[in-house]
Amino acid sequence: MVDFYGTHQAGIATAAQDHIAFASFDVVSGSAQELLAMLDSWSAAAARLSTGRPLPGPSDTALPPTDTGEALGLGPSRLTLSWGVGPTLFTIPAGASLRRPSGLVALPNFAGDQLDPTRSDGDLCLQACADDPQVAFHAIHSLARIGEGVVTLRAVQRGFGRTSTTTSAQTTQRNLLGFKDGTNNLLADRPGDLDEFVWLPSGEEPRWMAGGSYLVMRRIRTRLELWGATALSIQEAAIGRSKISGAPLGAHHEHDRVDLAAVGAHGLPVIPEGAHIRVASPEANAGQRILRRGYSFADGIDPASGELDAGLLFISFQRDPRSQFVSLQRRLAANDALHGYLTHTASGLYACPRGINPTQGWGELLTT
Amino acid sequence: MVDFYGTHQAGIATAAQDHIAFASFDVVSGSAQELLAMLDSWSAAAARLSTGRPLPGPSDTALPPTDTGEALGLGPSRLTLSWGVGPTLFTIPAGASLRRPSGLVALPNFAGDQLDPTRSDGDLCLQACADDPQVAFHAIHSLARIGEGVVTLRAVQRGFGRTSTTTSAQTTQRNLLGFKDGTNNLLADRPGDLDEFVWLPSGEEPRWMAGGSYLVMRRIRTRLELWGATALSIQEAAIGRSKISGAPLGAHHEHDRVDLAAVGAHGLPVIPEGAHIRVASPEANAGQRILRRGYSFADGIDPASGELDAGLLFISFQRDPRSQFVSLQRRLAANDALHGYLTHTASGLYACPRGINPTQGWGELLTT
Secondary structure, X not given: OOOOOOOOOOOOOOOOOOEEEEEEEEXXXXXXXXXXXXXXXXXXXXXXXXXXXXXXXXXXXXXXXXXXXXXXXXXXXXXXXXXXXOHHHHHOHHHOOOOOOOOOOOOOOXXXXXXXXXXXXXXXXXXXXXXXXXXXXXXXXXXXXXXXOOEEEEEEEEEXXXXXXXXXXXXXXXXXXXXXXXXXXXXXXXXXXXXXXXXXXXXXXXXXXXXXXXXXXXXXXXXXXXXXXXXXXXXXXHHOEOOOOOOEOOOOOOOOOOOOOOEOHHHOEOOOOOOHHHHOOHHHOOOOOOEEOOEEEEEEXXXXXXXXXXXXXXXXXXXXXXXXXXXXXXXXXXXXXXXXXXXXXXXXXXEEXXXXXXXXXXXXXXXX | OOOOOOOOOOOOOOOOOXXXXXXXXXXXXXXXXXXXXXXXXXXXXXXXXXXXXXOOOOOOOOOOOOOOOOOOOOOOOOOEEEEEEOXXXXXXXXXXXXXXXXXXXXXXXXXXXXXXXXXXXXXXXXXXXXXXXXXXXXXXXXHHHXXXXXXXXXXXXXXXXXXXXXXXXXXXXXXXXXXXXXOOOOOOOOHHHHHHHOOOOOOOOOHHHOOOEEEEEEEEEEOHHHHHOOOHHHHHHHHOEOOXXXXXXXXXXXXXXXXXXXXXHHHOEOOOOOOHHHHOOHHHOOOOOOEEOOEEEEEEEOOOOOOEEEEEEEEEEEOOOHHHHHHHHHHHHHHOHHHHHEEEEEEEEEEEOOXXXXXXXXXXXXXX
């Protein structure tokens, strides 16, 4: 069980669970009061569900059950429910009186983006992570029901097989490209790193963002058929690591230091210029880093191509999306050898407020 | 680890795993020889993957890796790969010389069906079940690659949270309606039941169906929003069981006997006339039973309604689809109180040949 309450929201620095259900919502109520009351109901429900208990409700059989029931008996499964607000929230009547965080910009278009607007953006987002997929689904299902009349579901994307290591105790998993993913991710159990790269500082305005973070979601389709027809040497050059061991090219073990300066035969860099781990490295990005919390997805067949509609549900947390994600993604879209195998099909940027204590609610927090 | 070889295919009477990836394929080669050779390659790969080992291949880095790699390190995870042939296989050049099993009929349309042809049918199907979703995905991904040039992927449906108990050692799980599902399923560790209802007998023609079975796949969307707005008493009357305990109405415990004859207040049956467990019962279906191996699915939002596109990936095995599934589903479509909450959105019927031993292949088997 993961504690719902705290300075920071659960589900960001929490050791990544095995499954995710990520949902976005449109606000349909024109009333700020209704919206804030719903958000208070959401946080109360999220706290309850995080303990593994069903939503409380009347036992009158003439009424619909409050809890839909599909997670009964499955326990907490380390469920976390995290939330964020999108840029559009501040442009609609219910959100117009709220203060918009300065980092909550419209993300630019990046080279190669093929974004589906129905899967992107949204006034609000919810990230449910759990070690059981049914527990994560139940959490989104439950909060969508609570929100009826105030919000509508815009999109739900489920993912499995976490592709990011977020604490030093976790082992690195493989993504659908078959490579270990997230070896050099920020680690949540090194608090100094999170303060530098993830959490907004105590003086931040609006005050509800002090201790909060920004969440970027990208649904990245990976062209598995093209990748699968690519020579192992070219796959490894595109990533910059050995496929089986996960070691940086020129090294022997997964956690060996990435030596971007190493030069090999013919004076060429051992880790090629376009290798993903070079282009994404802090050295190539003014020292910037992000906390990734990615998952794999596989949603059947893409009707246009007949190929698998599968890839990476990329989620990252950062203090400032402009100097971190946007800057990094511009560089990747221009220089990353992996980029030709990827298509970004959905996108979202959300401001995730700080955590609350048991006397507070998410809606009330937004007025502080 | 589940043994791939045996009299019957693995994945039918195997204790249901936690995850499924179900795929259908169209044959694009016109050559029976190519098709049968591919099927032999499929069974060799399926046997290998079931042991948790990657596909073997050359270590030449100038070639694409044989194994795509995403399941490396995940172990066997009780992977089973099962296969079947659809009615259309026998109408195309590559399959015209094969003998069509007599039970491999075109399924009729049932009241309320809204079938998506792109998700339905197919010349071949593969069912990959495993306790890890990435292992199940890798199995389908691998066999699709092996089939390149001979078959194309038609549809892939993933599922989680098994909704059927298939051995007496398994506990009953809940479906997305929040009810325990599969309490009175056939149990694979009662061999007499399987011989009576699932396996085709030793004299069956074609011979490759002796020890085989028929697989019915139905993608059943459950209208969770409508169901969630329904009184608990009406939900329980529609199922015929108590939601929390799973006990039949009028009884106390999940595994109490279902007493269809019990009469309550006002002379009305305790288990209502339209209750799912009554309409689906052997008593109402000439004693017939089927082996269910269902999973939940949740595929985001249905664009037409804005509601969750979620429900039950129904899979059943039976000796004769005509006297078992078709007869049962006709009765359910006409009388089941649950039917108004369900929409069948995809369908398939496949003949699943008997199992093989290590000296045989799936293609070779079809010529016996």
